[in-house]
Amino acid sequence: MAGKTLYDKLWHNHLVEQRDDGSALIYIDRHLIHEVTSPQAFEGLRLAGRKPWRLDANLAVPDHNVPTSTEERAGGVAGILDLVSRLQVQTLDDNCLAFDITEIPINDIRQGIVHVVGPEQGATLPGMTVVCGDSHTSTHGALGALAHGIGTSEVEHVLATQCLIQQKMKNLLVKIDGQLGPGITAKDVALAVIGEIGTAGGTGYAIEFGGEVVRRMSMEGRMTMCNMSIEAGARMGMVAVDDCTLDYVRGRPYAPTGANWDAAVAAWRDLHSDADAVFDRVVSLDGAAIKPQVTWGTSPEMVLPIDGVLPDPAAIGNPAAREAVERALTYMGLRPGMAITDIRPDRVFIGSCTNSRIEDLRAAAEVVRGRRVAASVKQALVVPGSGLVKAQAEAEGLDAIFIAAGMEWREPGCSMCLAMNADKLGAGEHCASTSNRNFEGRQGFGGRTHLVSPAMAAAAAIAGHFIDVRSLQETTA
Amino acid sequence: MKNFTVLDGLVAPMDRANVDTDMIIPKQFLKSIKRSGFGPNLFDEMRYMDEGQPGEDSSKRPLNPDFPLNQARYQGASILLSRSNFGCGSSREHAPWALEDYGFRCIIAPSFADIFYNNCFKNGVLPVVLDAESVEILFQQLYATEGYHLVVDLEQQQVCCPDGEVFHFEVDSFRKHCLLNGLDDIGVTLESAETIRRFEAGWRRQSPWLFGSMTVGER
Numbered sequence: 001m002a003g004k005t006l007y008d009k010l011w012h013n014h015l016v017e018q019r020d021d022g023s024a025l026i027y028i029d030r031h032l033i034h035e036v037t038s039p040q041a042f043e044g045l046r047l048a049g050r051k052p053w054r055l056d057a058n059l060a061v062p063d064h065n066v067p068t069s070t071e072e073r074a075g076g077v078a079g080i081l082d083l084v085s086r087l088q089v090q091t092l093d094d095n096c097l098a099f100d101i102t103e104i105p106i107n108d109i110r111q112g113i114v115h116v117v118g119p120e121q122g123a124t125l126p127g128m129t130v131v132c133g134d135s136h137t138s139t140h141g142a143l144g145a146l147a148h149g150i151g152t153s154e155v156e157h158v159l160a161t162q163c164l165i166q167q168k169m170k171n172l173l174v175k176i177d178g179q180l181g182p183g184i185t186a187k188d189v190a191l192a193v194i195g196e197i198g199t200a201g202g203t204g205y206a207i208e209f210g211g212e213v214v215r216r217m218s219m220e221g222r223m224t225m226c227n228m229s230i231e232a233g234a235r236m237g238m239v240a241v242d243d244c245t246l247d248y249v250r251g252r253p254y255a256p257t258g259a260n261w262d263a264a265v266a267a268w269r270d271l272h273s274d275a276d277a278v279f280d281r282v283v284s285l286d287g288a289a290i291k292p293q294v295t296w297g298t299s300p301e302m303v304l305p306i307d308g309v310l311p312d313p314a315a316i317g318n319p320a321a322r323e324a325v326e327r328a329l330t331y332m333g334l335r336p337g338m339a340i341t342d343i344r345p346d347r348v349f350i351g352s353c354t355n356s357r358i359e360d361l362r363a364a365a366e367v368v369r370g371r372r373v374a375a376s377v378k379q380a381l382v383v384p385g386s387g388l389v390k391a392q393a394e395a396e397g398l399d400a401i402f403i404a405a406g407m408e409w410r411e412p413g414c415s416m417c418l419a420m421n422a423d424k425l426g427a428g429e430h431c432a433s434t435s436n437r438n439f440e441g442r443q444g445f446g447g448r449t450h451l452v453s454p455a456m457a458a459a460a461a462i463a464g465h466f467i468d469v470r471s472l473q474e475t476t477a
Numbered sequence: 478m479k480n481f482t483v484l485d486g487l488v489a490p491m492d493r494a495n496v497d498t499d500m501i502i503p504k505q506f507l508k509s510i511k512r513s514g515f516g517p518n519l520f521d522e523m524r525y526m527d528e529g530q531p532g533e534d535s536s537k538r539p540l541n542p543d544f545p546l547n548q549a550r551y552q553g554a555s556i557l558l559s560r561s562n563f564g565c566g567s568s569r570e571h572a573p574w575a576l577e578d579y580g581f582r583c584i585i586a587p588s589f590a591d592i593f594y595n596n597c598f599k600n601g602v603l604p605v606v607l608d609a610e611s612v613e614i615l616f617q618q619l620y621a622t623e624g625y626h627l628v629v630d631l632e633q634q635q636v637c638c639p640d641g642e643v644f645h646f647e648v649d650s651f652r653k654h655c656l657l658n659g660l661d662d663i664g665v666t667l668e669s670a671e672t673i674r675r676f677e678a679g680w681r682r683q684s685p686w687l688f689g690s691m692t693v694g695e696r
């Protein structure tokens with residue numbers, strides 16, 4: 001019999017009941033909750049007179065709606081100016097209190113974007129099944145966990161039963177071999193993978209990221225990769241456990257200690273695909289060939305290396321593909337044949353669950369150090385992923401570097417990634433953004449998003465147009 | 478949940494690939510703590526000329542005349558025909574809530590994003606996957622025929638065209654069963670409560686570090 005993939009093992013470990021119709025009941029170890037997708041689930045429990053199955057499996061944190069300006073944050077929940085947002089954050093607090101669920105509230109130093117907070121607190125661990133009413137739950141797969149987003153009905157289902165009804169996915173191995181060039185980051189790799197397989201390439205699959213590049217990557221880089229699995233169409237992405245994983249988890253507040261730690265490590269050592277495991281599909285990329293990436297269109301697969309030029313619809317044979325490119329160019333206000341380096345962002349956003357960890361902020365600060373944001377850039381926001389990331393960055397003096405360059409240093413939250421709070425693009429504005437989605441209107445009505453790495457966003461802020469960050473890094477070195 | 482058996486419905490086009498959840502229901506409407514009332518804001522940015530705000534009366538807003546759902550011939554549509562990778566993007570269940578609230582009970586496309594597909598079934602909306610060629614045929618017929626209806630039969634797993642042509646579709650039997658009968662799947666799962674408890678006890682013995690670390694006392 002062929003060996004098992006990492007996904008097969010995680011699935012098997014959590015299989016409560018296999019049904020004849022192909023569906024299965026899967027046990028859920030960790031359920032993360034935020035304010036946007038949970039109110040209707042709690043309401044559902046109330047209406048049906050149900051109670052949560054297991055309180056200690058849940059952890060809640062508000063992130064999507066919280067303001068990020070220091071003044072507005074000072075007043076806590078009551079200080080949120082947008083009353084609809086305030087009610088939603090308040091409702092999360094109320095529900096957690098009523099149902100006895102642990103919550104990290106606004107302005108607690110541990111508060112932040114749910115996908116930054118989970119690993120940071122050791123609330124998400126290797127070998128777990130992790131779910132959350134948010135598609136970027138795939139992030140936690142970086143720890144060797146089976147982690148994916150769910151809808152609100154499933155949030156209610158997990159609260160009530162500690163299980164989900166699932167269909168097993170197929171196995172896809174994305175293997176990035178070789179070595180990344182200097183200045184190339186996990187974000188560039190993630191975008192290059194999406195450029196290669198397309199935004200539906202992973203639909204129906206669980207992705208495992210492997211190969212030399214991923215093995216050498218930091219946990220934060222792996223989180224960035226797994227985070228963007230959903231943009232490749234896969235609900236979940238994961239990376240095998242190795243020493244890097246264990247070093248990251250050790251000593252986190254909710255991580256096991258003592259004998260429990262030793263037992264856990266012994267179990268976690270098995271969390272990799274067997275050498276003879278068979279994948280339904282394998283995609284290989286050469287890490288050395290990956291350049292800094294920039295999206296130009298309205299889907300993450302509309303991505304080019306920094307030295308690329310925009311496609312010409314007239315040269316595209318397939319009518320549907322031609323129309324999609326035409327539509328994207330029109331929405332983005334860009335011309336066929338234009339160089340990526342000629343695109344001039346009006347705003348810059350460094351943050352989101354994809355790229356708001358300490359390593360991301362360090363990479364951006366490195367580029368910005370001693371330089372000034374270009375006069376043509378109206379705003380450059382730096383939004384740390386959690387209060388702890390913020391504190392760490394301040395201890396390292398990164399905030400001072402950003403502020404000296406003319407950037408704004410904010411309180412943790414989702415911010416301009418989806419613009420549910422006051423941080424948003426104006427109609428027609430271009431944004432160099434380290435987030436994960438460049439959909440129409442994502443960062444504000446009529447806004448135009450270009451997805452890039454933190455270093456590339458910082459470089460665009462300085463230059464006033466997209467530029468190969470490596471040219472700035474060379475002059476620094 | 479509303480059940481779904483046979484739907485004889487007017488069809489409307491959403492003729493593009495990668496229709497994402499931000500298009501289906503823009504984020505400002507996600508601030509609601511209710512699960513109904515999203516219909517007027519379905520496809521908000523394409524449907525109206527201005528930027529919609531939660532709580533606003535959308536009946537007074539300027540409509541985009543080019544958007545199909547604003548055209549007289551598609552009023553009352555309950556089946557939406559679209560292209561590949563429909564529903565990509567976020568896990569927001571507000572997307573199927575908005576479609577359902579507007580009146581759509583069935584979406585036909587060559588492929589769907591996984592989470593969206595799953596969310597539809599929880600809300601009485603049937604996503605039907607037909608191959609791209611079949612969808613192309615349906616689009617041509619739809620554009621050529623005013624008042625174009627399809628009959629979608631879940632039990633038989635068929636889409637029947639006015640000219641008698643029939644397309645078969647696949648759907649997994651558990652989801653089909655729940656949707657046909659309008660079952661609440663929490664209720665179904667709780668029938669296995671004993672099995673879950675037994676699994677949990679074993680799992681706790683095997684992986685004690687996964688339990689008890691997040692209790693209220695630590696708040």
Ligand code: SF4
Pocket residue numbers: 063064113114115134136352353354413414417418435436
């Ligand atoms: S940062 Fe953006 S993508 Fe991540 S959870 Fe928040 S809104 Fe979603």
